[in-house]
Structures are given as C-alpha cells and as structure tokens.
Amino acid sequence: GQQVMQIPQYQHVQEGEDFTTYCNSSTTLSNIQWYKQRPGGHPVFLIQLVKSGEVKKQKRLTFQFGEAKKNSSLHITATQTTDVGTYFCAGYSNSGYALNFGKGTSLLVTP
Amino acid sequence: EPEVTQTPSHQVTQMGQEVILRCVPISNHLYFYWYRQILGQKVEFLVSFYNNEISEKSEIFDDQFSVERPDGSNFTLKIRSTKLEDSAMYFCASSVIAGSGNTIYFGEGSWLTVV
Numbered sequence: 001g002q003q004v005m006q007i008p009q010y011q012h013v014q015e016g017e018d019f020t021t022y023c024n025s026s027t028t029l030s031n032i033q034w035y036k037q038r039p040g041g042h043p044v045f046l047i048q049l050v051k052s053g054e055v056k057k058q059k060r061l062t063f064q065f066g067e068a069k070k071n072s073s074l075h076i077t078a079t080q081t082t083d084v085g086t087y088f089c090a091g092y093s094n095s096g097y098a099l100n101f102g103k104g105t106s107l108l109v110t111p
Numbered sequence: 112e113p114e115v116t117q118t119p120s121h122q123v124t125q126m127g128q129e130v131i132l133r134c135v136p137i138s139n140h141l142y143f144y145w146y147r148q149i150l151g152q153k154v155e156f157l158v159s160f161y162n163n164e165i166s167e168k169s170e171i172f173d174d175q176f177s178v179e180r181p182d183g184s185n186f187t188l189k190i191r192s193t194k195l196e197d198s199a200m201y202f203c204a205s206s207v208i209a210g211s212g213n214t215i216y217f218g219e220g221s222w223l224t225v226v
Contacts, residue, residue, distance in 0.1 A: 030210075031212070041219070042202055042218060042219050043202070044217070088153065088154065092210060093156075095166070095167050095210075096210025097159035097167035097210070098159060098169065099156060099215060100156060101153045101154040101155070101156075103152070104153055
C-alpha cells in the first residue's frame with residue numbers, strides 16, 4: 001500500500017533560523033496535504049497541493065509539490081517559537097477515503 | 112468557527128473492558144473518520160464512514176472495533192475488549208466531501224489509557 005515518509009524526524013533550530021521538512025511517497029499522489037500538530041494538540045490543516053510543481057506560500061511557510069507528484073516540502077523562513085510542533089504530510093489512498101500520514105517532523109525552536 | 116467535538120477527553124479503562132468514544136462532527140459534513148495516534152507516533156487511519164456505512168477501514172480496525180451513528184449528530188467508536196496496545200489518542204474527524212480537494216477537520220481527541 002501507499003507509504004508516506006518524512007525526514008528529518010526531529011529538528012532543533014534557534015529562533016530566526018530556517019527549517020525544511022521533506023515528504024516522499026511510494027506512489028504518485030493526486031494531491032498532498034500538510035498538517036501541523038502543536039504539542040498535546042490535534043492535527044490542523046495547513047494547505048493542499050494539487051498540481052505538479054505547485055508552490056504555495058503562507059506568510060513565512062512555503063510549500064512545494066514535486067514535478068512527479070511523489071514528493072513535497074515545507075520550508076519555514078525565520079522560525080519563531082510559535083512554529084513549534086510536528087508537521088505532517090499526508091496523501092490520500094486510492095479510494096479517496098483514507099488519509100495516510102507521514103511520521104512527521106517535530107520542530108523545536110529555541111529563543 | 113464550527114468544530115468537531117469529542118468526549119471524553121481522557122478515559123482510563125481496565126484491560127478487557129468495553130470503551131465507547133463519542134464525537135459530534137461538524138453539522139453539514141457527510142463523511143466521518145476515526146484516526147488514532149499512539150504517543151510519539153504518527154496519525155493512523157482507522158475507518159471512514161459515509162451514508163451510515165463504513166466506506167473504508169484499515170488493518171488496525173479489526174473485529175474489536177465498531178462505529179455507529181446512533182442519531183443525527185453523534186458518531187461513536189466502540190472498542191469491545193480493550194488491550195494495552197489500544198492506549199492512544201483517538202481523533203474523530205469529519206469532512207464535507209471525500210477524496211481529492213477534501214479538507215478534514217479533526218477534533219481535539221480522546222486520550223485512552225488501558226491499564
């Protein structure tokens with residue numbers, strides 16, 4: 001079945017440094033979604049990418065979808081302590097009902 | 112903003128006991144889901160539910176698990192005979208549509224501890 005992999009598993013940065021997490025799927029994705037989970041919280045939808053090579057920005061966050069639609073990245077510029085949390089990418093199963101999450105990248109930002 | 116609500120927020124149960132986790136999805140949503148997250152691990156799909164029947168389930172969702180929509184607002188997950196390895200955060204979620212283009216909204220979770 002489809003597997004979604006993410007690296008790195010953990011990242012510790014100083015406030016103001018940049019951060020990137022990478023997501024790779026074993027199969028071509030129709031779209032990819034990104035979620036953020038704060039410590040002790042629930043996953044919150046950030047964005048969805050659909051088109052090959054698509055790039056979307058949300059303030060300091062930049063999301064990319066690979067040309068082959070098998071990989072994606074999330075880049076945060078000038079991290080802040082409010083960015084702390086685990087960032088998950090997720091892709092839908094072929095049926096469209098199951099969202100398969102990657103293992104996530106836990107970001108720790110030190111002031 | 113509408114949200115998915117879950118009860119209880121935390122439940123401790125003895126191994127072998129039955130547990131029912133309750134959820135109220137967002138009112139105009141048609142698709143309902145249960146996911147679980149073992150401490151420190153990824154979010155795992157359990158089951159999706161549409162039009163009063165299961166539309167997809169994962170390998171985790173074995174005969175010990177069942178889901179039900181007993182009335183027009185609640186969506187429940189029942190674990191018949193809990194095991195220690197069922198200890199996890201269980202997230203209910205809902206969406207307007209399914210598949211591509213779909214945004215899933217998660218509840219805050221029910222933390223289940225089996226002792």
